[in-house]
Amino acid sequence: MSEFAIQAKKVCKSYGTVPVLFDVDFEVKKGEIHALIGENGAGKSTLVKILAGYHQQTSGELLRNGRPVVYHSIGAAEADGVVMIHQEFNLCNDLTVEENIFLGKELVKRGLLDKAAMRQRSGEILGRLGTTIDPRSRVKDLSVSEKQMVEIAKALAFNSEVLIMDEPTAVLTQGEIEVLFRIIRALRDHGVSIVYISHKLNEIKELADRVTVLRDGYRVATEKVSDLSEDDMARLMVGRELTTLFPPKGGPPKREVPVLEVRNISCPKYVHNASFQLYEGEVLGFAGLIGAGRTELMECVVGLRRRSAGTVIYRGQPLSARSYGDAIKQQIVYLSEDRKGKGLFTSMPLAPNVTILSLQDHLTRIGFLDSKKEDATLDRTLEEFDVRVPSKRALLSMLSGGNQQKIALGKMMQVDPDVVILDEPTRGIDVGTKQQVYYFVRELVKQGKSCILISSELPEIVGLSDRVIVMRSGVIMGELTGADINEEEIMLYATGVKGGMAG
Amino acid sequence: MNQVSAGGLAKVKALGSRFSWQDIGPIIAVIALMILGTAINPTFLSMGNLTNVFTRSAFTGIIAIGATFVIGTGSIDLSVGSMAAFNSGMMIIFMNYLVQHWGATWSTIIAAMVLSLVLGAVGGLVNGLVITRGKIESFIVTLGTMGIFRSLVTYLADGGTLSLNLPVRGLYRPVYYGTFLKIPIPLIIFFIVAVVGAVLMYKTRFGRYVLAIGSNYDVAHYSAINVNRIRVLTYILQGICVAIATIIYVPRLGSASGSTGYGWELEAIAAVIIGGTAMKGGTAKILGTVAGAIIFSIIGNILNLSDAISQYLNGAVQGLIIIGAVLVQRTSKE
Numbered sequence: 001m002s003e004f005a006i007q008a009k010k011v012c013k014s015y016g017t018v019p020v021l022f023d024v025d026f027e028v029k030k031g032e033i034h035a036l037i038g039e040n041g042a043g044k045s046t047l048v049k050i051l052a053g054y055h056q057q058t059s060g061e062l063l064r065n066g067r068p069v070v071y072h073s074i075g076a077a078e079a080d081g082v083v084m085i086h087q088e089f090n091l092c093n094d095l096t097v098e099e100n101i102f103l104g105k106e107l108v109k110r111g112l113l114d115k116a117a118m119r120q121r122s123g124e125i126l127g128r129l130g131t132t133i134d135p136r137s138r139v140k141d142l143s144v145s146e147k148q149m150v151e152i153a154k155a156l157a158f159n160s161e162v163l164i165m166d167e168p169t170a171v172l173t174q175g176e177i178e179v180l181f182r183i184i185r186a187l188r189d190h191g192v193s194i195v196y197i198s199h200k201l202n203e204i205k206e207l208a209d210r211v212t213v214l215r216d217g218y219r220v221a222t223e224k225v226s227d228l229s230e231d232d233m234a235r236l237m238v239g240r241e242l243t244t245l246f247p248p249k250g251g252p253p254k255r256e257v258p259v260l261e262v263r264n265i266s267c268p269k270y271v272h273n274a275s276f277q278l279y280e281g282e283v284l285g286f287a288g289l290i291g292a293g294r295t296e297l298m299e300c301v302v303g304l305r306r307r308s309a310g311t312v313i314y315r316g317q318p319l320s321a322r323s324y325g326d327a328i329k330q331q332i333v334y335l336s337e338d339r340k341g342k343g344l345f346t347s348m349p350l351a352p353n354v355t356i357l358s359l360q361d362h363l364t365r366i367g368f369l370d371s372k373k374e375d376a377t378l379d380r381t382l383e384e385f386d387v388r389v390p391s392k393r394a395l396l397s398m399l400s401g402g403n404q405q406k407i408a409l410g411k412m413m414q415v416d417p418d419v420v421i422l423d424e425p426t427r428g429i430d431v432g433t434k435q436q437v438y439y440f441v442r443e444l445v446k447q448g449k450s451c452i453l454i455s456s457e458l459p460e461i462v463g464l465s466d467r468v469i470v471m472r473s474g475v476i477m478g479e480l481t482g483a484d485i486n487e488e489e490i491m492l493y494a495t496g497v498k499g500g501m502a503g
Numbered sequence: 504m505n506q507v508s509a510g511g512l513a514k515v516k517a518l519g520s521r522f523s524w525q526d527i528g529p530i531i532a533v534i535a536l537m538i539l540g541t542a543i544n545p546t547f548l549s550m551g552n553l554t555n556v557f558t559r560s561a562f563t564g565i566i567a568i569g570a571t572f573v574i575g576t577g578s579i580d581l582s583v584g585s586m587a588a589f590n591s592g593m594m595i596i597f598m599n600y601l602v603q604h605w606g607a608t609w610s611t612i613i614a615a616m617v618l619s620l621v622l623g624a625v626g627g628l629v630n631g632l633v634i635t636r637g638k639i640e641s642f643i644v645t646l647g648t649m650g651i652f653r654s655l656v657t658y659l660a661d662g663g664t665l666s667l668n669l670p671v672r673g674l675y676r677p678v679y680y681g682t683f684l685k686i687p688i689p690l691i692i693f694f695i696v697a698v699v700g701a702v703l704m705y706k707t708r709f710g711r712y713v714l715a716i717g718s719n720y721d722v723a724h725y726s727a728i729n730v731n732r733i734r735v736l737t738y739i740l741q742g743i744c745v746a747i748a749t750i751i752y753v754p755r756l757g758s759a760s761g762s763t764g765y766g767w768e769l770e771a772i773a774a775v776i777i778g779g780t781a782m783k784g785g786t787a788k789i790l791g792t793v794a795g796a797i798i799f800s801i802i803g804n805i806l807n808l809s810d811a812i813s814q815y816l817n818g819a820v821q822g823l824i825i826i827g828a829v830l831v832q833r834t835s836k837e
Binding site for chain 1: 702705706707708710711714715718719721722724725726727728729785
């Protein structure tokens with residue numbers, strides 16, 4: 001028997017005429033946690049999708065336990081013990097946990113569903129994962145981390161030997177991540193092989209045994225994790241030195257011209273009596289745990305969500321933000337944290353995505369849409385933001401996450417914003433693109449614009465913000481400046497140990 | 504270690520705008536059907552027959568142009584056939600009333616045309632407002648108004664038929680039967696509606712917003728598009744298209760009853776779908792819709808002209824065509 005659970009040998013893959021993988025070798029040993037890292041567009045997703053039967057390679061071969069295999073479908077890969085757990089969950093929200101776990105593989109007795117057996121098996125598997133989820137609860141009532149557990153349970157119900165996890169911690173809290181890691185380690189100790197995709201290098205350092213780095217469709221390294229530092233991994237991913245991830249801050253804040261004054265905003269269930277000021281030329285960080293009400297507060301400010309009380313003053317005038325359109329007219333823009341669900345039209349080409357906020361600037365003299373102007377704007381955006389696209393006519397969904405995010409930033413910049421509100425702008429994008437986003441933000445505020453940065457990644461808040469406001473359960477807990485901007489201090493406020501007076 | 508330039512993928516040559524089978528598929532289908540029709544019965548190609556076929560396609564075609572906008576946003580309007588019947592009935596009642604004062608004059612007819620346009624726009628406004636303000640599925644709302652309009656016209660006709668005053672009918676007749684430069688008037692109107700529809704869809708912000716909403720409702724909202732307003736506007740546009748179709752339909756028979764416009768909603772929706780517009784919204788093919796409407800009319804005509812299949816099976820053949828067309832589109836996409 002082979003020591004490898006699954007191997008890819010000289011695998012190439014092209015979409016149409018666009019090659020994305022070049023002669024990639026990839027081996028996962030039995031009972032190891034094998035991290036797969038690379039910048040967006042490096043080919044990670046494509047590679048694991050080939051392993052899991054979503055796509056077929058253009059050339060090269062797959063070996064399972066040393067034997068050549070061809071997976072023509074997801075089902076074929078699953079039946080052979082190779083299961084992929086998606087970043088976005090594949091669960092039916094209206095079905096119960098046990099119905100989801102056995103979806104498509106229901107246990108049957110005398111032609112009817114054997115519900116008792118399925119319930120018992122579900123309970124056993126969930127118990128093994130150390131969760132207390134009731135198999136009878138509906139998936140839509142579960143938290144994000146519980147859904148993740150159900151996904152894993154689904155994979156385990158069929159004795160999977162190779163488990164592929166794509167960014168499993170992107171939406172989990174610190175406590176939930178620890179539980180997940182414990183489970184992953186236990187699975188490994190039972191002989192399961194895990195392919196673990198993540199952009200969080202510290203997680204990989206903590207969890208993985210070996211790591212493979214992809215860059216621009218090539219494998220550039222496979223090493224023991226213990227032999228590499230996080231810096232080494234980052235260097236391998238981008239192929240150059242990442243000197244400083246964050247640009248230098250703008251010196252002591254002047255705080256002379258208040259651009260935006262938010263007074264006593266409330267939104268039932270989410271935000272309670274929140275007030276703050278944003279000054280010209282600063283990056284104002286909004287820290288807090290997931291669900292602290294930061295997104296909802298900003299949506300109230302720009303008119304995307306109805307508020308029950310409060311006013312917004314923009315450059316001395318009350319902002320009549322009854323709709324987001326009003327805010328945009330005043331050059332206040334908001335970048336949603338949900339890129340695919342709220343930010344961009346994934347099924348549309350690139351140009352209409354970039355110009356949707358600024359169609360009035362893309363008209364002919366008699367008021368019709370001018371596709372030449374739109375193309376020119378797209379060209380400019382691709383250039384300015386260094387977006388890598390397979391083709392200018394490509395649909396947005398054909399771009400990698402980081403490149404999609406650059407399109408989202410480009411879309412926003414078309415209205416020449418004065419105030420830019422960025423909600424988790426680097427979620428799910430690689431370290432190289434992150435750095436580009438950080439420098440982009442710093443450049444904006446240098447030009448006298450103002451930026452609000454919502455982020456759940458503390459290093460990002462600390463590294464980029466001139467001032468930080470911390471929220472907890474819909475309430476502004478406190479404001480930090482200068483040397484107080486550090487992870488420990490922020491966590492004290494975010495968890496409610498410190499602060500509590502509405503700012 | 505492989506050294507790859509950072510822009511490696513970017514340098515892959517940009518694909519030019521590709522020739523799309525999907526876009527011209529319906530046109531090819533029209534041509535193929537015309538060849539088939541000629542093979543079955545040479546009279547198919549006669550000027551008289553062709554004129555008849557294309558003119559017949561104008562009613563559902565004009566309605567289907569409006570439906571392309573509604574479906575483009577991912578909604579549906581089932582009430583169009585009933586609305587056409589109601590509009591026809593109201594036009595006839597109105598003209599029969601006006602003729603007592605103004606006589607059988609063009610003033611009478613034009614007043615009724617204006618009434619039809621107003622009724623269509625108001626009907627669409629009501630559909631749109633109930634759907635957006637009430638936050639109810641468009642299928643349910645228009646299923647309701649479909650029943651309401653149908654029943655109103657039956658009530659107005661007292662269960663029978665409303666007939667247009669004969670002298671007025673004589674004067675109004677050319678709007679359906681007349682020609683301009685040898686082209687039937689309904690066909691000219693169909694053409695104009697299609698061109699206006701194409702310009703609206705592809706060349707204006709309104710059209711872009713329609714497709715944006717159909718593509719992803721939430722993203723449209725977060726892109727500062729007034730989603731409700733655009734959706735209401737598509738229903739008003741649909742109502743106006745129904746009104747225009749009614750205006751050229753009334754002089755054809757000069758009557759209206761509870762069965763007027765029966766099934767038009769399904770024919771219009773089918774024309775849109777055959778034309779390549781997706782039911783879930785986000786894409787819209789105006790030219791395809793035109794071809795779709797013509798395809799329907801040709802099939803009915805071919806069945807009339809041939810003895811091979813009973814014309815009672817018209818509906819079955821149409822059904823097969825709808826399913827077949829979507830299947831072809833599905834496979835050519837993959």
